[in-house]
Amino acid sequence: MPRPPEPLFLDRxxxxxxxxxxVFDADGALRAFDWVSHEARMHLLLRRQNGPVTLTDRAAPKAIAEAFAAYFGGNLQAIDTLVCRTGGTAFQRSVWAALRAIPAGETWSYKRLAEAIGKPAAVRAVGLANGANPIGIVAPCHRVIGSDGSLTGYGGGIERKRWLLGHEGATFRDLAA
Structure with a gap:
């Protein structure tokens, strides 16, 4: 018998x-953060990583709303203590945990991220896990750049990645400039 959809809540x-x-659960844990322009991607990741879910509109818990407001207001560490609960594989969760260890204002290469989880040969798999990150910004996949210091893809779009890294004071090679 299939399990019933997990109830989750959505705020903008x-x-x-x-x-x-x-997206958050009944306990107030963050389950996903994405952009309205990438909503279909968010729903796909939620289904792949959690099985069936239902989303109901509800105001985000105060802790989540205030943390994001503070982050965008310049307190770059405000999101660091948010409680998150993600699906995904054990490998993916290890990559997302390592992402949370990258300090604001720093960037890492995919190679360094692979080394941080003890899998130095898994650079490609780390890249795939990075791309499947359901809690963007909080698990800051935007802080991962090319080994030459250049911007690489970002699920929210390269312009957002450029803005987020600039907001955090990170150094990177901007090939578009």
Missing amino acids: IDTPVGDGLV
Whole structure:
């Protein structure tokens, strides 16, 4: 018998780089953050990583709303203590945990991220896990750049990645500039 869909809640927040989508559970744990322009991707990741879910509109818990407001207001560590609960494989969760260890204002290469989880040969798999990250910004996949210091892809779009890294004071090679 298939399990019933997990009830989750959805709120929309204004950010300087577009409206964000915040998904959380009944305990107030963050389950996903993505951009309105990438809502279909968010739903796909939620289904792949958690099985069936239902989303109901509800205001985000105060802790989540205030943390995102503070982050975008300049307190870059405000999101670091958010409680998150993700699906995914053990490998993916290890990559997402390592992402949370990258300090604001720093960038890592995919190679360094692979080394941080003790899997130095798994650079490609780390890249795939990075791309499947359901809690963007909080598990800051935007802080992962090419080994030559250049910007690489970002699920929320390269312009947002450029803005987020600039907001955090990170150094990177901007090939578009």
